[in-house]
Amino acid sequence: MSIQIRKFDSTHPDFKQQLADVLAFEASEDEAIDRSVQRILEDVKKRGDVAVLEYTKQFDHVEAGSMQALEIGGEALQAALAQLSPVRRAALQTAADRVRVYHERQKAEIGSNGFSYTEADGTILGQKVTPLDRVGIYVPGGKAAYPSSVLMNAIPAKVAGVQEVIMVVPTPNGVKNELVLAAAAMSGVDRVFTIGGAQAVAALAYGTATIPQVDKIVGPGNAYVAAAKRRVFGTVGIDMIAGPSEILVVCDGTTDPDWIAMDLFSQAEHDELAQSILICPDAAYLDAVAESVNRQLADMPRKEVITTSLTNRGAMIKVRDMDEACEIANMIAAEHLEISTENPQQWADKIRHAGAMFLGRFSSESLGDYCAGPNHVLPTSRTARFSSPLGVYDFQKRSSMLQVSQGGAQTLGKVAAELAYGEGLQAHARSAEYRLK
Numbered sequence: 001m002s003i004q005i006r007k008f009d010s011t012h013p014d015f016k017q018q019l020a021d022v023l024a025f026e027a028s029e030d031e032a033i034d035r036s037v038q039r040i041l042e043d044v045k046k047r048g049d050v051a052v053l054e055y056t057k058q059f060d061h062v063e064a065g066s067m068q069a070l071e072i073g074g075e076a077l078q079a080a081l082a083q084l085s086p087v088r089r090a091a092l093q094t095a096a097d098r099v100r101v102y103h104e105r106q107k108a109e110i111g112s113n114g115f116s117y118t119e120a121d122g123t124i125l126g127q128k129v130t131p132l133d134r135v136g137i138y139v140p141g142g143k144a145a146y147p148s149s150v151l152m153n154a155i156p157a158k159v160a161g162v163q164e165v166i167m168v169v170p171t172p173n174g175v176k177n178e179l180v181l182a183a184a185a186m187s188g189v190d191r192v193f194t195i196g197g198a199q200a201v202a203a204l205a206y207g208t209a210t211i212p213q214v215d216k217i218v219g220p221g222n223a224y225v226a227a228a229k230r231r232v233f234g235t236v237g238i239d240m241i242a243g244p245s246e247i248l249v250v251c252d253g254t255t256d257p258d259w260i261a262m263d264l265f266s267q268a269e270h271d272e273l274a275q276s277i278l279i280c281p282d283a284a285y286l287d288a289v290a291e292s293v294n295r296q297l298a299d300m301p302r303k304e305v306i307t308t309s310l311t312n313r314g315a316m317i318k319v320r321d322m323d324e325a326c327e328i329a330n331m332i333a334a335e336h337l338e339i340s341t342e343n344p345q346q347w348a349d350k351i352r353h354a355g356a357m358f359l360g361r362f363s364s365e366s367l368g369d370y371c372a373g374p375n376h377v378l379p380t381s382r383t384a385r386f387s388s389p390l391g392v393y394d395f396q397k398r399s400s401m402l403q404v405s406q407g408g409a410q411t412l413g414k415v416a417a418e419l420a421y422g423e424g425l426q427a428h429a430r431s432a433e434y435r436l437k
């Protein structure tokens, strides 16, 4: 099996259009997914647990007599943790500790006490920060199991002070991943249901007889999960659209081509719809990476997923220079951007849009996926132009606080009444005027 990754040259007159085509999902595929997700959401909203059980049978091949049978209790979670080998447990603990330290630092940086200030007349204005009451975390599980995603979702929620974290994770053919369950125990998840896809998102968003409705749903998933989150937004909060994984490598042509080929594989192996792109000013280097891709493919267990992903959604782009590479990187706004160059900071300074930036040859994206500390739940499909990594801030909300003194009511009352009359809103005006002396 060999891979032909499409090659592009930024000097080609149609390059902008070619790039747009590379970045777009097949529109028809997207619409078909959205239509089927809409049906599933409506059905779960109407029929609750019964519909979730049916879809779980259809998509995950798990037949359960009741939704309770799909809940994994606290004891089973603790047992999974206890049964890990010492080496694996230590690795999980190290990752969890590093993720916690990073998010505690983030919480300290963004603040959780709000603020207030007092004006000369005694009026107090400010903002109160409150953790969300109950959140749903989606942990993907269709093609691979993601213990690391349990940590990345649950730890910032608990650091923020969320009372109740409800996790959903599909278990295709009923196969439970012990490391996923152990990670749930380690990160303090409160309840776990083995359901996935749009039906799990619907159950969390609308609530069923068994699954409590949450305030917000966070976490990554495949295109069905992403479409479902998009549709339930408004009924519940969502963090972002974190769909099929993406990696963009900007390289100056001096990193070992085998390293870069493997970095491209690392995201391609997630999903047929994952996207891996390499940009470099050196055409010979792109050829060397293409050769390495085909040489190393033979050793990859997930060959078929990698091949489909790289063939359909992969790209190699020859650019004039590194400045142009950064411009294109900003247009792509990838989930992960590796800047594999000498002095990477000078190029990072030119990047405005990326979910996470990995600077220098030793910062492989995979370290961020598991244990470096920053969150691996990141915006995909160019939404890094306006979205941020999952963080403590996603599990907090803010309320404005106003305590107007009698003196303040005099000054503000006149201003408010004048503007209210201007808007034709009598009650607003009088409500302010009643408090004037």
Ligand SMILES: NC(=O)c1ccc[n+]([C@@H]2O[C@H](COP(=O)([O-])OP(=O)(O)OC[C@H]3O[C@@H](n4cnc5c(N)ncnc54)[C@H](O)[C@@H]3O)[C@@H](O)[C@H]2O)c1
Binding pocket: 036, 059, 060, 139, 140, 141, 142, 143, 144, 146, 149, 170, 195, 196, 197, 198, 199, 220, 221, 222, 223, 224, 225, 242, 243, 244, 245, 270, 271, 274, 335, 376, 377, 378, 379, 380
């Ligand atoms: N952006 C991030 O932070 C991040 C992190 C980890 C993983 N990921 C991505 O998460 C995704 C995980 O995908 P996955 O498939 O392994 O697991 P998943 O849990 O996201 O999806 C599995 C579910 O998809 C549903 N499904 C599958 N085929 C369907 C169909 N034809 N119709 C309706 N529903 C269907 C099923 O309900 C199934 O339970 C990958 O794309 C990976 O790249 C992203």
Ligand SMILES: N[C@H](CO)Cc1c[nH]c[nH+]1
Binding pocket: 146, 148, 149, 244, 245, 246, 267, 335, 369, 376, 377, 378
């Ligand atoms: N790369 C994924 C985010 O796109 C996260 C992950 C988990 N495990 C391996 N990788």
Ligand SMILES: [Zn+2]
Binding pocket: 245, 266, 267, 270, 366, 369
């Ligand atoms: Zn990954």
